[in-house]
Amino acid sequence: MIFERKHIISTKDFSRGEIDLILEQAAKLEPYARQGRASILKDRIVATLFYEPSTRTRLSFDAAIKRLGGTTIGFDTSTSSSVAKGETLADTIRIVESYADAIVLRHPREGAARMASEISSVPVINAGDGAGHHPTQTLLDLYTMKKECCNGREIGDLNVAIVGDLRYGRTVHSLSYALSLYGANLSFVSPDQLKMPPSIISYLKKKGSRVKETASIQDALGEADVLYMTRIQKERFPDPSEYLKVAGSYRITPEMLDGVKNGMIIMHPLPRVDEIAPEVDGTQYARYFRQSFYGVPVRMAVLSLVMGVEV
Ligand code: CP
Numbered sequence: 048m049i050f051e052r053k054h055i056i057s058t059k060d061f062s063r064g065e066i067d068l069i070l071e072q073a074a075k076l077e078p079y080a081r082q083g084r085a086s087i088l089k090d091r092i093v094a095t096l097f098y099e100p101s102t103r104t105r106l107s108f109d110a111a112i113k114r115l116g117g118t119t120i121g122f123d124t125s126t127s128s129s130v131a132k133g134e135t136l137a138d139t140i141r142i143v144e145s146y147a148d149a150i151v152l153r154h155p156r157e158g159a160a161r162m163a164s165e166i167s168s169v170p171v172i173n174a175g176d177g178a179g180h181h182p183t184q185t186l187l188d189l190y191t192m193k194k195e196c197c198n199g200r201e202i203g204d205l206n207v208a209i210v211g212d213l214r215y216g217r218t219v220h221s222l223s224y225a226l227s228l229y230g231a232n233l234s235f236v237s238p239d240q241l242k243m244p245p246s247i248i249s250y251l252k253k254k255g256s257r258v259k260e261t262a263s264i265q266d267a268l269g270e271a272d273v274l275y276m277t278r279i280q281k282e283r284f285p286d287p288s289e290y291l292k293v294a295g296s297y298r299i300t301p302e303m304l305d306g307v308k309n310g311m312i313i314m315h316p317l318p319r320v321d322e323i324a325p326e327v328d329g330t331q332y333a334r335y336f337r338q339s340f341y342g343v344p345v346r347m348a349v350l351s352l353v354m355g356v357e358v
Pocket residue numbers: 100101102103104105175184316317318
């Protein structure tokens with residue numbers, strides 16, 4: 048029960064063994080994610096507090112809790128809560144911790160989930176904090192790689208090309224930290240303005256990761272086992288004109304996939320804007336919709352572990 052009452056804030060806080068344990072738990076729970084209901088979280092209440100828009104994270108947490116027999120409370124925009132009257136995040140957490148057995152929090156401010164975890168007596172699960180971290184997205188990304196990629200090869204043997212907004216994209220920050228635990232080869236593809244922050248590059252190199260940086264998707268495509276596309280995070284640009292300079296930098300089309308590795312998969316945390324042409328959806332490479340589904344068993348695993356429930 049190493050996760051019981053633990054907060055889930057950043058993949059930097061995990062060991063590889065801990066991640067593998069969550070993924071094993073997710074595999075056990077996957078049948079419940081597909082259909083029916085279990086009573087593993089019966090009598091448990093989980094608060095989902097979303098201060099930023101979300102479709103997948105919020106609804107897959109909701110589905111995970113309900114499929115395991117638990118109940119959810121919370122809000123999905125700060126305008127429908129007392130946040131609109133000026134209540135601070137700290138006060139909101141102090142209130143909600145007395146109503147719920149765990150808190151799932153998405154917030155636009157980097158560091159918000161860590162701050163909430165320092166106040167809350169119940170586990171806080173970071174569902175995305177600004178350009179910071181998105182640990183449960185990474186767990187479902189790793190689960191997808193294990194299940195879907197490359198004829199069963201180990202994650203550490205894979206070449207993972209991560210493309211798009213590496214500066215503001217929290218999913219790619221969290222994923223890169225976790226992949227460094229497995230020793231995967233990382234190729235970062237971005238416009239110059241959206242490169243992976245230097246502090247993260249140094250961290251990854253210190254951990255022994257092989258890291259390549261390029262602006263050309265063609266440089267990475269031929270070698271990739273996993274092509275991880277991301278959206279340019281328009282909402283995080285301080286200056287909208289800077290966004291316009293990089294919008295639409297990368298777009299995968301079926302023609303670009305001639306000559307890629309056998310078994311290569313394309314992932315995307317979604318939502319997509321125009322990074323993946325809809326014509327790619329029906330190809331053998333597309334895994335992004337199945338990846339979204341895996342959010343349910345993985346979040347079931349995280350919830351049951353932090354609440355100390357045996358499966
Ligand atoms: N991948 C992801 O976090 O999607 P949502 O913003 O829809 O939750």
